[in-house]
Amino acid sequence: MPVFSVRGSIDSQGGFEISPEDLHHLTKVLRLKNGDTFEVVLPDGRKGEARLEEIGNHLVGKILQLGAANPERVLPLWLGVGMIRWSRLEWLVEKATELGVHRISPLHLSQGRLPKGESVSDNKIERLYKISQETLKQCERISAPVIDAPLSLEDFLRQVGLASGPGVEKFLFRERYHGARFDERLFSASTSWVFLFGPEGGFSEAELAMAESRDFESVSLGPTVLRSETAAIYACGALDMVMAKAGRLG
Numbered sequence: 001m002p003v004f005s006v007r008g009s010i011d012s013q014g015g016f017e018i019s020p021e022d023l024h025h026l027t028k029v030l031r032l033k034n035g036d037t038f039e040v041v042l043p044d045g046r047k048g049e050a051r052l053e054e055i056g057n058h059l060v061g062k063i064l065q066l067g068a069a070n071p072e073r074v075l076p077l078w079l080g081v082g083m084i085r086w087s088r089l090e091w092l093v094e095k096a097t098e099l100g101v102h103r104i105s106p107l108h109l110s111q112g113r114l115p116k117g118e119s120v121s122d123n124k125i126e127r128l129y130k131i132s133q134e135t136l137k138q139c140e141r142i143s144a145p146v147i148d149a150p151l152s153l154e155d156f157l158r159q160v161g162l163a164s165g166p167g168v169e170k171f172l173f174r175e176r177y178h179g180a181r182f183d184e185r186l187f188s189a190s191t192s193w194v195f196l197f198g199p200e201g202g203f204s205e206a207e208l209a210m211a212e213s214r215d216f217e218s219v220s221l222g223p224t225v226l227r228s229e230t231a232a233i234y235a236c237g238a239l240d241m242v243m244a245k246a247g248r249l250g
Helices: 020-029 086-099 122-139 153-163 205-213 228-245
Strands: 003-005 037-041 047-055 058-066 075-082 101-108 168-173 192-197 217-219
Touching (some): 003 122, 020 122, 075 153, 075 228, 086 101, 086 122, 086 228, 101 153, 153 205, 168 228, 192 228, 205 217
Parallel strands (some): 003 037, 075 101
Antiparallel strands (some): 037 047, 047 058
């Protein structure tokens, strides 16, 4: 059974409003009706059981019981990825949400392009957000990643520079690169990470120089050439394992 997030206020009787998307899922997909119960999670990490209740012609939720709060297991990672085919970007957002990635920035790079006829509208960005919200129900996380509208590399690097504090590690992932391997440079003592991946075809020389001038360290995932979304999730999973082993993910 999916777990539904309670985002709004809860009244003194345990009542709360259900978002239109969640109400559709509960009543049309799961076919729940007045009096049926479902699982919920609050922003503070408490999970419990709620019941659908009809008030007039309006269905709301009512908290029946809650367990102890569990801290959110967030991966302190900002992921920048060159524009790839939209269906692959949707898959990447889904998997990054499961892993608890903090922020995702699609990037307009010289080698990256969408197939003919595809564009990046506000509705498409909203769809990425909805995918992340639906994923939360399955993986039982509390918060979805921040998802940016596509940025230029210059804007991305500028925003990273403004947001980064002490202890941040910034990695530029390169294919067919014979320098340092990612696993040799990944240290659990860092406080946060920024991973930068190119699209199919990789980075231009100018883009490499721009990123490295902003303190991004070039690293390799090995000799196999991976798709951008595969490489990104591979690296996210490796970071998750390092953080978990160090006892820093709750």
